Amino acid sequence: xxxxxxxxxxxxxxxxxRLLEAAAKTIAERGFRDATVREICARAGANVAAVSYxxxxxxxxxxxxxxxxxxxxxxxxxxxxxxxxxxxxxLRAAIRALAVGILGRHEQWQTQLMLRAMGEPNAALDVVVRxxxxxxxxALEQAIAPFLPDADARxxxxxxxxxxxxxxxxxxxAPVALRLLGEREYGDRLVDEIVAHVVRFTCRSLEAxxxxxxx
Amino acid sequence: xxxxxxxxxxxxxxxxxRLLEAAAKTIAERGFRDATVREICARAGANVAAVSYxxxxxxxxxxxxxxxxxxxxxxxxxxxxxxxxxxxxxLRAAIRALAVGILGRHEQWQTQLMLRAMGEPNAALDVVVRxxxxxxxxALEQAIAPFLPDADARxxxxxxxxxxxxxxxxxxxAPVALRLLGEREYGDRLVDEIVAHVVRFTCRSLEAxxxxxxx
DNA sequence: GCATGATCTAAACACTCGTTTCAAACATGC
DNA sequence: GCATGTTTGAAACGAGTGTTTAGATCATGC
Numbered sequence: 001x002x003x004x005x006x007x008x009x010x011x012x013x014x015x016x017x018r019l020l021e022a023a024a025k026t027i028a029e030r031g032f033r034d035a036t037v038r039e040i041c042a043r044a045g046a047n048v049a050a051v052s053y054x055x056x057x058x059x060x061x062x063x064x065x066x067x068x069x070x071x072x073x074x075x076x077x078x079x080x081x082x083x084x085x086x087x088x089x090x091l092r093a094a095i096r097a098l099a100v101g102i103l104g105r106h107e108q109w110q111t112q113l114m115l116r117a118m119g120e121p122n123a124a125l126d127v128v129v130r131x132x133x134x135x136x137x138x139a140l141e142q143a144i145a146p147f148l149p150d151a152d153a154r155x156x157x158x159x160x161x162x163x164x165x166x167x168x169x170x171x172x173x174a175p176v177a178l179r180l181l182g183e184r185e186y187g188d189r190l191v192d193e194i195v196a197h198v199v200r201f202t203c204r205s206l207e208a209x210x211x212x213x214x215x
Numbered sequence: 216x217x218x219x220x221x222x223x224x225x226x227x228x229x230x231x232x233r234l235l236e237a238a239a240k241t242i243a244e245r246g247f248r249d250a251t252v253r254e255i256c257a258r259a260g261a262n263v264a265a266v267s268y269x270x271x272x273x274x275x276x277x278x279x280x281x282x283x284x285x286x287x288x289x290x291x292x293x294x295x296x297x298x299x300x301x302x303x304x305x306l307r308a309a310i311r312a313l314a315v316g317i318l319g320r321h322e323q324w325q326t327q328l329m330l331r332a333m334g335e336p337n338a339a340l341d342v343v344v345r346x347x348x349x350x351x352x353x354a355l356e357q358a359i360a361p362f363l364p365d366a367d368a369r370x371x372x373x374x375x376x377x378x379x380x381x382x383x384x385x386x387x388x389a390p391v392a393l394r395l396l397g398e399r400e401y402g403d404r405l406v407d408e409i410v411a412h413v414v415r416f417t418c419r420s421l422e423a424x425x426x427x428x429x430x
Numbered sequence: 431g432c433a434t435g436a437t438c439t440a441a442a443c444a445c446t447c448g449t450t451t452c453a454a455a456c457a458t459g460c
Numbered sequence: 461g462c463a464t465g466t467t468t469g470a471a472a473c474g475a476g477t478g479t480t481t482a483g484a485t486c487a488t489g490c
């Protein structure tokens with residue numbers, strides 16, 4: 001009989017922590033739906049009953065795993081605060097860093113987990129938006145701001161979404177995008193090509209906006 | 216004992232056709248994974264065994280349903296060939312029509328089915344890309360062409376993807392995008408706002424590209 | 431030592447899924 | 461009418477899912 005359901009002490013470092021890591025990585029790889037409790041537990045070296053015991057249910061485990069993943073998400077260098085150089089170089093660096101995080105396949109499972117949560121709305125989505133997406137969008141808006149000095153916050157946000165969407169598309173619609181481009185996978189060469197295009201396409205629009213007369 | 220597995224005659228108009236329609240609409244609403252055989256059959260007023268009998272398996276039913284949906288996909292007016300007016304108006308109309316198809320909620324289940332297939336690569340994806348996506352991307356490239364007279368096919372394709380991605384994002388990442396915009400649903404007002412922004416963002420970039428000196 | 435509570439294990443449970451079975455109903459040609 | 465082949469119906473099958481159970485094991489305080 002269990003009186004205190006979860007110990008909830010962070011310095012557990014035992015089965016509970018292993019389950020969080022296994023769940024976060026498995027969900028990042030396969031999605032919440034296809035990540036089975038049995039696979040997560042096998043990965044964590046735990047019994048299937050451990051999920052119920054430590055977290056109550058698979059849904060609760062996901063929320064905790066996403067929270068755990070957010071807490072140890074490494075801050076991107078462009079995001080913590082790059083030195084104030086040329087605005088164009090600054091925007092280029094921001095887009096490139098975003099693209100590497102989203103399209104790069106260097107086992108950035110935190111980013112993959114973030115992208116997984118975007119499609120399927122559930123309890124973990126709020127955590128992802130608040131702790132991972134919102135800050136990065138805000139930082140991207142700062143990189144945009146010099147080009148749109150007279151624009152309101154709404155326009156800056158829509159512009160940030162336009163930039164992010166061009167990169168996210170190649171993740172969420174990868175099979176279609178690859179066929180449209182006649183490619184087989186997102187190798188370094190293709191990612192570089194996409195980044196170069198998005199930078200060109202975006203910077204042209206923003207520079208033109210800066211040169212336009214006030215509305 | 217069945218000697219001829221499926222009748223395959225189009226003028227059946229019986230259980231087989233009802234299953235195709237029910238499968239296409241259910242998959243468009245819930246996705247292939249969440250669209251159960253039992254729900255499809257209940258919607259078609261058929262027995263669960265009818266899927267195995269008429270199509271062999273759920274996967275085969277999906278391929279046939281997607282093919283069936285493509286065959287009766289209504290051609291968008293901008294796509295069949297608009298009169299050669301101002302290139303800017305032409306591009307605006309193309310983006311607006313695309314956005315209405317992707318974001319509009321006027322029971323365009325064919326478009327939803329198309330978007331569903333983009334995420335989960337399966338046997339039906341090839342049909343969707345070949346019969347629905349490729350022609351529309353090609354038409355969009357034609358609307359782009361006047362702005363990029365010196366660009367190669369690759370650049371035009373990447374630009375078309377940039378445009379489509381800005382709209383598709385609001386579908387595949389709707390929960391996140393709505394939170395970022397502080398909205399609750401994609402009503403007509405929000406869709407109009409997004410379309411206006413994408414048109415402005417895109418046209419600025421393309422116009423600037425046309426004014427640049429040859430590379 | 432030992433009682434107590436927390437944690438783990440193997441097994442089962444209840445449920446849903448796609449698919450199959452087999453007989454009944456139906457249509458069709460003679 | 462009747463034989464033949466096609467289509468449908470209710471029920472079950474087997475595999476998979478998340479969850480629960482009951483007992484074993486471990487850790488800890490007295």
